[in-house]
Amino acid sequence: MMEEKTLKSEKIYEGKIVTLRVDTVELPDKKHSKREIVEHSGAAAVVPVTKDGKVILVKQYRKPVETVLLEIPAGRLEKDEDPEICARRELAEETGYSTERLEKILDYYTSPGFSDEIIHIYLAKDLEAGKAKPDEDEYLEVIEMPFEELLDRIMKGEIKDSKTAIGILAASRILQERNK
Amino acid sequence: MMEEKTLKSEKIYEGKIVTLRVDTVELPDKKHSKREIVEHSGAAAVVPVTKDGKVILVKQYRKPVETVLLEIPAGRLEKDEDPEICARRELAEETGYSTERLEKILDYYTSPGFSDEIIHIYLAKDLEAGKAKPDEDEYLEVIEMPFEELLDRIMKGEIKDSKTAIGILAASRILQERNK
Numbered sequence: 001m002m003e004e005k006t007l008k009s010e011k012i013y014e015g016k017i018v019t020l021r022v023d024t025v026e027l028p029d030k031k032h033s034k035r036e037i038v039e040h041s042g043a044a045a046v047v048p049v050t051k052d053g054k055v056i057l058v059k060q061y062r063k064p065v066e067t068v069l070l071e072i073p074a075g076r077l078e079k080d081e082d083p084e085i086c087a088r089r090e091l092a093e094e095t096g097y098s099t100e101r102l103e104k105i106l107d108y109y110t111s112p113g114f115s116d117e118i119i120h121i122y123l124a125k126d127l128e129a130g131k132a133k134p135d136e137d138e139y140l141e142v143i144e145m146p147f148e149e150l151l152d153r154i155m156k157g158e159i160k161d162s163k164t165a166i167g168i169l170a171a172s173r174i175l176q177e178r179n180k
Numbered sequence: 181m182m183e184e185k186t187l188k189s190e191k192i193y194e195g196k197i198v199t200l201r202v203d204t205v206e207l208p209d210k211k212h213s214k215r216e217i218v219e220h221s222g223a224a225a226v227v228p229v230t231k232d233g234k235v236i237l238v239k240q241y242r243k244p245v246e247t248v249l250l251e252i253p254a255g256r257l258e259k260d261e262d263p264e265i266c267a268r269r270e271l272a273e274e275t276g277y278s279t280e281r282l283e284k285i286l287d288y289y290t291s292p293g294f295s296d297e298i299i300h301i302y303l304a305k306d307l308e309a310g311k312a313k314p315d316e317d318e319y320l321e322v323i324e325m326p327f328e329e330l331l332d333r334i335m336k337g338e339i340k341d342s343k344t345a346i347g348i349l350a351a352s353r354i355l356q357e358r359n360k
Binding site for chain 1: 349
């Protein structure tokens with residue numbers, strides 16, 4: 001029995017993206033401890049692969065790490081939203097591409113020690129090009145990169161975003177398995 | 181030029197694990213926007229592989245997601261700490277295992293949209309068993325799992341922690357490459 005019973009829960013801040021609360025918990029030995037918890041609505045992301053084996057990526061400035069990152073298209077879930085619908089919308093908004101068929105790869109917790117954020121990742125093939133319409137405060141550049149080059153750059157530690165690393169590494173196994 | 185200039189930075193909460201601040205930024209079109217940022221000291225993690233191809237994992241209750249997760253050993257960086265020293269310490273404290281040689285796999289941002297947390301992942305082989313000494317408020321169970329079984333469970337979405345998924349997927353490519 002490793003569960004931690006909540007004795008008290010204090011909301012510290014409710015923002016647009018995150019909510020911070022501090023829970024007082026009872027540990028298995030009955031001692032008390034505090035847990036700082038960042039609530040997030042979760043997100044959906046897409047590994048979009050073109051017919052000629054390129055991945056569509058977005059280049060985006062990320063204020064928390066003060067740098068421009070290359071990432072697979074993704075966005076936050078709206079309340080009670082089906083992650084697949086979110087994935088489809090974000091792919092279209094950020095890159096203009098759409099697809100008939102999305103295939104779930106996996107979902108994961110970004111940092112379960114302090115946050116409940118979960119990201120659902122999908123694979124998209126047979127893409128159709130269209131016109132992107134990013135959100136008002138989103139400045140994006142859409143980039144294409146050959147799948148194998150992206151994989152190499154992840155293994156070299158040059159692509160540092162978790163959903164992009166997990167999505168591409170996992171998609172690589174799936175595509176490899178099918179080509180056997 | 182995608183950079184966002186900080187106009188104002190307001191500290192909301194300074195905790196033991198995270199600090200929350202809200203920055204007011206100037207976007208490329210000169211409009212203003214807010215960025216909620218969760219500061220974290222960063223962490224180091226280890227993929228520990230035994231001579232007979234098993235991975236040493238820790239089973240741990242994670243309050244933010246209210247569930248027990250299987251994870252590779254990891255811990256938070258102390259101020260200005262070398263991530264490799266942190267990785268070595270956490271491996272020993274959580275599992276009792278030590279090793280002469282740690283090899284850097286990669287580092288990544290868990291959730292760069294709202295947090296600066298970075299995790300450095302190492303590969304450890306030639307492990308020597310010893311006695312674990314977890315922190316006072318850490319309740320851990322140490323588990324061994326064959327590498328291939330763990331990889332299968334990640335691909336099925338059953339292992340949901342980001343550092344564990346990235347660490348094992350990337351280590352698999354490194355080990356596969358060497359066995360060619």
